[in-house]
Amino acid sequence: MSQSEPSTAKRKLSLLAACLGFVVVILDVSVVNVATDALSKDFGGSLSGLEWVINGYTLTFAAFLLSTGSLGDRFDPKRIYQVGFALFAVASFACGASTTLVALIVSRVVQGLGAAMIVPSSLSIVNKSFPDAGERAKAVSLWAAAGGLALALGPVVGGVLIDQLGWRSIFFVNVPIAVAGIWLTQANAPATVRAADAPRRSFDxxxxxxxxxxxxxxxxxxxxxxxxxxxxxxxxxxxxxxxxxxxxxxxxxxxxxDPMLPLHLFGRKAFTSTSLIGVLVNFAFYGLIFVFSLFFQSVWDYSPIVAGLAFLPMTAAIMTANLSCGPLAKRYGARAVLITGSSLAALGYLGTLPAVHSGSYFAIVAQFLVAGFGIGLVVPAMTNAMLSAVDSGNIGIASGVLNASRQLGGLIGVAIMGLIVGDAKSDTFTSGLQTALGWAVAALVGCALLSAFGIHRAAKAKAAAAPAAATAPAAAKAAVPAK
The missing domain is CATH 1.10.287 (Helix Hairpins)
Incomplete structure (x- = not known):
């Protein structure tokens, strides 16, 4: 090992530091959905106000993701990661201390900016810490799995914290995690020293x-x-x-x-198709997570912890499908897996339509499992198809576009489905939920059609490289900083 390479212990601690940042970013996408009822009771806000609490974070995350990767190229990813984590911690404290809904929304917007700085720079730290290609692949898989675990456990963790300590605790808990992450990064993550003549991407x-x-x-x-x-x-x-x-x-x-979004890439059918699939799949998934969180707590009177547990079978199915996707895509190709996953997810949500009037969770849990497994197949296969559609020099940009498109889809899903269901206390909420399910089914049918006609049959070369936890919304697979 050369003197410039970090020791084994430092590499592991550097990976832990990077994982901590990724975990809190993913947690703050999912835990807030479980807090909607508590926020409504505390602030008395409208449904649109609750949507802003969720989408204020997603909006800035999506909007800045394409640019923040280049900041690491310009100013060292270790430094950008620490600044982003510090900003995220300050914004998290401000969220927990908010006394008005407006203050909470503004703080969530700042949180999103910190998250956009954390995700690409955290993966850059992993890449730098593990110069050996084999070790790097394992480290990236662990990093991605940490995000997937955070996604799966987010509603449960949020439910427990809200039930025991109140909604403010879901934000305050980020502060000590951030302090630990920043310290571990400073002590263990290698800094990037660039040659004076090394090219740098400009900031658009x-x-x-x-x-x-x-x-x-x-x-x-x-x-x-x-x-x-x-x-x-x-x-x-x-x-x-x-x-x-x-x-x-x-x-x-x-x-x-030197654009942040090279438009010529959209001339490739597979690139455009996978970008649209990213929008549609997150439109369906995150839009329904939002309205079902309201449904469980406002219509079925679940406590926050029970509402969080209600999502656990779906997220467990997602993680199981993530692990299955690599071998399936390697054998059958990303196109076949995308069509199958989209169709399963559409069937699962379609089967949920009549069950929401039953008043019984057991009437919908099987459908949740089917839908979750389908979603879990779609996202890593979509990532594989996107990376296979571009040359190696554009992989960073392509993955950034895919992640941004997914964040945009989630943002639109929450807004549109919130518009469809209306007031959670309304007598028409359940019928609105059924309409939202219909929109989700239509979006997933669109994913299947785009997969069938927009993805090449041979798109299987990079299947094995797809991260295991590819469903993380702000995305393991899309965090590779642009070169």
């Missing part, structure tokens, strides 16, 4: 600003339409701003010499 400031404006105004329009109506001046103004910002973003990226 104009593209970043336009992306934030486009995503922000689109999110605002969908969420606020529930209370204000589609014909309100605010909603119409947001939609106009979204259209203008989107057109300007495309024009800016076409002119940029």
């Amino acid at each position: 400031l104009l593209g970043q600003v336009l992306a934030v404006v486009a995503l922000g105004t689109f999110t605002a329009a969908i969420i606020e339409a529930n209370g204000r109506g589609w014909g309100s001046a605010f909603v119409i103004g947001c939609l106009v701003a979204f259209a203008v910002a989107t057109i300007a973003f495309v024009a800016a990226e076409k002119r940029s010499s």
Whole structure:
């Protein structure tokens, strides 16, 4: 081992530090869904306010993910990781200390920015800590598995904390984890020293600003339409701003010499198809997680901990499918696994439609298992298909696009399905939930069709490299920083 290489102990502790950051980012996607009822009781906010608590985080996460990878290239991923973790910790404390819903939403937005800095730089730290390719592959798998475990246990952990200590505890718990992560990183993670003549990606400031404006105004329009109506001046103004910002973003990226989103990649059918599949699968999954969290607590009167446990069979099925996906994709190809997974998930949610009126959890648990297993097959196979669609020089950008598209899908899913179900206390909530399930089924049928007609039959070369825990929403597979 050369003097520049970290020792075995330091490598393991560096991996632990990177995993801690990834875990808290994933936890804060899922635990808040279980807190919606508690937040509603404490703040008395509307459904749109609750959607902003969730989507404020997802919005900034998605909007900045394509750019934060380049920050590590420019300023050292170790430093960016520590700054992002510190920002995440401060924002988490502010979330827990919030006395108004507006303060909580603003703090969640800042949390999302910290999360966008943590995820790509954490994987860069893993890559740097394990120079041997074989050891690196194992380390990345452990890093990804940590995110998958956080996703699976998020609703349960959130339910326990909320039930025993109140909703503020789900945010305060991030602070000591962040302190430990920052200290472990400082003590063990190797710093990156770049040669003076090494090329660096530029920061696409104009593209970043336009992306934030486009995503922000689109999110605002969908969420606020529930209370204000589609014909309100605010909603119409947001939609106009979204259209203008989107057109300007495309024009800016076409002119940029180093764009955050190289548009020429969308000329490849498989790249475009997998990007759309990422939007649709997260639209269905995270939209339904949000409305079912409300349904379990507001309609079936579950406590937060019981509501969290209600999701455990689904997330366990997801993890089981993650582990099965690699061998299946290697044998049958990513296209076949995508079609199968999308179809299973659609059938599972379709079977849930009549069961929501039963009042019995046992009437829906089998459908949850089928839907979860299908989702668990789709995401790693989708990742494999995306990486197979681009050359090695664009893998970082491609994975960033896929993760951003998934975050966008989750954001739209929460907003649209929240709009469909309306007030959780309304007599029409259950029928709205059935409509939301129908939308999810349609989205997953769209995934199957895109897989059938947009993915090449031979897309199986990289199946074995897909992370085991590929369902993590902010995404193990999409966190490779751009070169």
